[in-house]
Structures are given as C-alpha cells and as structure tokens.
Amino acid sequence: DPQLNQNYTFDNFIEGECNRLARSAGFAVANKPGGTSFNPLMIYGAVGLGKTHLAQAIGNEIKRNLPDKLVIYVSCEKFCQQFVDSLKNNTINDFVNFYQAMDVIIMDDVHNFAGKEKTQDIFFHIFNHLHQSGKQVILTSDKAPKDLAGLEERLLSRFKWGLSADIQIPDLETRMAILKKKMYSDGIELPENVVEYVANQIDNSVRELEGAMVSLLAQSTLNKKEIDLNLAKSMLKNFVKNTHKEISMEFIQKLVCEYFEVPVEMVKSKVRKREIVQARQISMYLAKNHTKSSLKTIGSFFGGRDHSTVIYACQTVEDLIETDKKFKTYVNDIMKKLKA
Numbered sequence: 004d005p006q007l008n009q010n011y012t013f014d015n016f017i018e019g020e021c022n023r024l025a026r027s028a029g030f031a032v033a034n035k036p037g038g039t040s041f042n043p044l045m046i047y048g049a050v051g052l053g054k055t056h057l058a059q060a061i062g063n064e065i066k067r068n069l070p071d072k073l074v075i076y077v078s079c080e081k082f083c084q085q086f087v088d089s090l091k092n093n094t095i096n097d098f099v100n101f102y103q104a105m106d107v108i109i110m111d112d113v114h115n116f117a118g119k120e121k122t123q124d125i126f127f128h129i130f131n132h133l134h135q136s137g138k139q140v141i142l143t144s145d146k147a148p149k150d151l152a153g154l155e156e157r158l159l160s161r162f163k164w165g166l167s168a169d170i171q172i173p174d175l176e177t178r179m180a181i182l183k184k185k186m187y188s189d190g191i192e193l194p195e196n197v198v199e200y201v202a203n204q205i206d207n208s209v210r211e212l213e214g215a216m217v218s219l220l221a222q223s224t225l226n227k228k229e230i231d232l233n234l235a236k237s238m239l240k241n242f243v244k245n246t247h248k249e250i251s252m253e254f255i256q257k258l259v260c261e262y263f264e265v266p267v268e269m270v271k272s273k274v275r276k277r278e279i280v281q282a283r284q285i286s287m288y289l290a291k292n293h294t295k296s297s298l299k300t301i302g303s304f305f306g307g308r309d310h311s312t313v314i315y316a317c318q319t320v321e322d323l324i325e326t327d328k329k330f331k332t333y334v335n336d337i338m339k340k341l342k343a
C-alpha cells in the first residue's frame with residue numbers, strides 16, 4: 004500500500020494524557036478492524052498534534068496483523084481531486100468501486116469536505132456501503148464532528164456514529180519524551196537541559212517542536228559546534244515561522260475555485276449561477292483584503308467589472324459572514340489556505 008507511510012507506527016508514537024483515548028481506541032481498531040463499536044473512529048485536534056501519524060499507525064498495524072486486508076489511506080483533499088478527475092474522465096464507477104472494495108479506509112482531514120457538496124454525496128454512499136459490510140472507517144479532522152460546519156447533516160450524523168477522540172497539546176513531559184524518541188531514532192544526542200529548553204519554548208505543536216530540533220541540529224552541523232544551552236538559546240531565536248508571503252489574485256482565484264469545485268474560467272465569465280456568483284464575490288472580497296490591488300484592478304481582473312461591483316461584492320460577503328454560519332466557515336477555510 005504505497006499510500007501508507009511506514010515511518011508512522013505505534014512504536015514511535017509517544018503516549019501521553021493528551022492522546023491516550025485516541026491512541027488506545029486506535030490500537031483496538033487496528034487489532035479488530037470493523038469489529039469494534041469504534042466505527043467510524045474519528046480522531047480530531049489542532050494542526051501538528053499527531054492525527055496523521057496515529058491514523059497511519061493504525062493502517063500499518065492492520066497490515067502487520069492482517070496482511071490480506073485492503074487498506075487505503077487518502078487525504079480528503081486528494082479524494083476530492085480524484086472525484087473531480089473521475090467526473091471529467093467519465094470514470095465515476097471505477098472511482099466508487101475502488102473505494103467500496105476496501106476493507107479499511109483512512110481518510111485524513113475531513114474538514115476539507117466543507118463546501119464540496121458533490122464529493123460529500125459520493126463519500127456518503129461509499130461510507131454507507133463500507134459500514135454496512137462491516138468495514139472499518141477511520142477519519143481525522145481539525146474539529147469535533149459537532150463543530151464541523153459546511154458538512155452535510157447526514158454525513159455528519161454518520162461521523163458521530165462511532166467514537167470521536169481528540170488529541171490535545173502534549174504536556175512538557177510528553178513533549179520531552181517526543182523529542183528524545185526523535186533524537187534516538189535519528190541517532191543523535193542533546194544535553195537534557197537543551198531538550199527541556201526546547202520543549203519549554205515550543206508548546207503549541209509537535210511538528211514545530213520537531214522542526215525546532217531539526218533546525219538546531221542543522222545549524223550545529225554547519226557550524227561544527229556542540230550544542231549547549233547557551234547556543235540553543237541563541238539559535239532558537241532564529242527559529243521564526245516564514246510569514247508574509249505575497250498573495251496574488253490568481254492564487255485567490257485558484258483556491259476559491261478549487262474549494263467550491265467550480266471551473267477557474269467561470270469566475271471571470273458573465274455566468275450568474277448562484278455558486279459561480281458566490282465564488283466570484285468571495286474572490287473579490289479576499290483580493291481586496293489580502294492584496295494591495297485597487298478596486299479598479301480587482302474588478303478588471305475578475306472579468307472586466309467596475310469598481311462598484313467590487314464594493315457591492317465585498318459588502319455582500321461581509322453581510323453573509325455576519326448572518327450565515329456556514330458561509331463564514333467557507334470564507335475562514337479559504338483564508339486559512341491562503342495563509343498556509
């Protein structure tokens with residue numbers, strides 16, 4: 004299964020208070036896929052806390068125990084893309100049959116279904132088929148099912164059937180254990196006080212925690228110096244996230260169209276279909292707030308419209324953000340991708 008990443012195992016997943024329930028539910032599922040009440044198993048939590056790692060570990064463990072099981076790992080984003088491609092190529096049946104033949108499906112980041120109604124419909128049918136045949140479904144998400152706006156109610160209700168388990172930010176001790184495990188597997192050693200310092204400084208994401216250590220080690224190799232606490236302190240100052248990248252109108256257009264599954268050209272056209280108008284207005288709103296372009300430039304970029312059309316679009320989007328929870332989620336989701 005090329006989609007499974009062998010590097011993510013239960014062995015190298017450190018257990019802590021923050022992930023105990025999710026981990027043990029995952030382990031139970033891995034030993035009896037489809038045979039527990041944890042179906043679907045939904046693992047949720049903020050970015051960089053180990054959802055993908057744990058979900059992959061479940062898949063790898065199933066393959067280890069039951070090599071004949073068909074296990075597929077797919078990100079929600081890739082699934083959506085495959086669906087769009089299969090529409091284009093007239094291969095919908097192949098697409099559906101492929102997924103319905105699986106014993107275990109692991110779908111990562113299902114919050115990315117927001118706004119994609121057609122893909123949600125297809126997944127709803129695949130889900131039902133698998134679940135009814137006693138196959139295992141494992142999902143990850145950045146929010147609890149009850150907080151997932153922009154997903155169809157019937158799909159959400161399915162997501163709530165099994166067990167939802169969250170992963171939270173690990174405490175200091177767990178963060179240190181994660182760093183040590185990583186050092187050990189990379190065959191390196193850092194003084195205890197440096198490990199503690201790094202774990203203390205970075206308390207929001209395991210991914211950043213690891214990133215900080217990688218950056219420390221890279222700098223020490225380059226400078227051919229042993230890392231002590233003082234050096235670690237001065238080096239970590241440079242560990243800043245790369246912010247402030249330029250955002251273009253093309254990029255906005257591409258993200259919005261991908262999100263709503265509308266063809267890119269449509270936004271610039273005269274078409275007045277509801278979903279196209281919505282994509283166009285959100286694009287204009289984002290262009291006004293996230294680029295330095297003038298109203299005039301924005302109007303002419305999005306299909307030769309004048310500046311009053313842009314003002315009207317921005318006003319409409321602002322009103323909808325105030326009054327429509329689902330709409331607000333759409334805009335926030337796209338904004339997150341814009342800044343990712």
Ligand code: ADP
Pocket residue numbers: 015016017018022048049050051052053054055056057181184209210213
């Ligand atoms: P998410 O999918 O929640 O954004 P990831 O699964 O990609 O997060 O985890 C980010 C990084 O942190 C990965 O390299 C992963 O191996 C590591 N990681 C997260 N949690 C743990 C843990 N409990 N033990 C060991 N490594 C972890």
Ligand code: MG
Pocket residue numbers: 054055056111
């Ligand atoms: Mg992930």
